[in-house]
Amino acid sequence: MTTYSKIIGTGSYLPPKRVNNHEIAAQLAAKDIETSDEWIVSRSGIQARHFVEDGVYTSDLAVEASKHALQAAGMQANDIDLIIVATSTPDHFGGFPSTACIVQQKLGITTGGAAFDVQAVCSGFVYAVSVADAFIKAGAYKNVLVIGAEVFSRILNFEDRTTCVLFGDGAGAIVMTASEEPGILATKLHADGRHSNILCVPGKVANGAIEGSAFLYMDGPAVFKLAVSVLEKVANEALQIAGIQASEIDWLVPHQANLRIMQSTAKKLGLPLEKMVVTVDQHGNTSAASIPLALDTAVRDGRIKPGQNVMMEGVGGGFTWGAVLARM
Template identity: 60%
Template sequence: MSSTAPIRKDVWSRIAGSGSFLPERVVSNDELAAELASRGIETSHQWIMDRTGIAQRHLADRDTTSSQLAVEAARRALADAGVEASELDLIVVATSTPDFVFPSTACLVQAQLGARGAAAFDVQAVCSGFVYALATADSFMRAGRSSCALVIGAEVFSRLLDWNDRGTCVLFGDGAGAVVLKPSAEPGILAAKLHADGSQTGILCAAGNIAYGEIVGDPLLRMEGQAVFKQAVHVLEDVARETCDEAGVALSEVDWLIPHQANVRIINATARKLGIPAERVVITVDRHANTSAASVPLALDAARRDGRIRPGQLVMMQGVGGGFTWGAVLARM
């Protein structure tokens, strides 16, 4: 007999609450440009804005870990959902910057929240990580294996950056976002599509590791910007259409598009291809830069808290990142 539980037709997962947390230190483009200039690297606020739409980023200090950011975002999400940590039976953390090789960041979060006994594990899909983690938790709930799940995207991406590489160090920031999933008799998460193409590994990677107590390979982020841009716009359009098709929903019915907050030019190009007007696209990259797996939940939480996203609306969340990975989740709020 198969051990795989069937997807239940009478149970949906819904987002019951959200939360976010950003490090206290805010670094403007002007401040970053001055710091880089001291190293002989030329850039400016306008150069960064024109190419990325980023005005500032939050950077963690050296003692701050992904689990610490995750816990603060989680606490806010739990409070928003009216859920106690003791009610959780599943914690999934999406991160490319775990505190340790092991235990998982999710286990560290579990301990700090006091959610002892809940299943806890990490998902690593870089900037697609939150979408992957959300789809995973939804599957657990639809299969009857979870009744209260916490899904987090958390990154201290600044620790992976080459601060002498103008093409990458201006793009990223640190932060965490979280959502609580609860079962519902009414449709919540309607559809999810996940994809990867490992043959594209080289266009965005941090290809280093620890072996025998030494760093092997290059542990810093490397990116082929033009290749990533072209690939991202193409796959984000395709996966949005594919996800709507699975849900039986027309793109015109989507109230809000929340794409991965990497670059405003990628976001705008994707929206144009999908025919979604700018006023229905959530953009927060200007405020916190590319926070990898944290970017989508940060944007979702910002739009929920400022009243843009309202109950009953359809929200398309998208991720795209190293691996090469991409995916989308369509949810009724």
């Protein structure tokens, strides 16, 4: 009997503090940096984003999203035998202990299952789903909690309007389980380290101090150009692996970074924009959290239904990109 992996529960969480474009423009104006709601929306489609309060960490957001996903799956925390957290903003500088281990502890899981983080920036969630899919198909694990969670507000330079207006904080989670029915139909991952400098946090830790900048840096035009060129290709690669046509995609759930990139990808795939899930306008770019946040939103409002084909794809620093085609 062939074993497949299937998504059986979704969940998400946004910190309560919502910051609209007018508020962030006023914050920048106090530093003599000019921007506006119109400028932000015209370039990104973003109208608002959520920021954590002091003392709230990536694991806290991840735990809340996980609780919702577990409830949707009808599972208890101790049913989970593997946790994978995709994040670029782990609780601990240096990345250990992993945020996944902290989530395991906060969820009260005592069964000794594995837990680890995946770092592929905005592609992190599709990378993590691909890893979970492989583990389940190999018979290594049965019930996997996959989380994308970020607190990007802590690495933003609020004197750089080209980046600080784009990103937000949040978390999304799914429960994947072994199934006799096909769920994850195809995955495809890529990376090209030659472009590592166009989206990064260039600072390094040495002798207990940070060398260089600890703020996010992005070459916006270069990222835009590369993203547009690779997202259609990787989606078509996943379709070819699954043996289905783009017309059979019921929903496109892309990384929520920039509305123009998302619309371009949908058009290249021949999909009407009505088939694309959009949350970037209200959440901003939440990096690894953006796809599971959007997925959960569309599942809970009834758009995404059981049996439908969902294409999830992302592109991020590294440079990384990938796609997951799932039957819900």
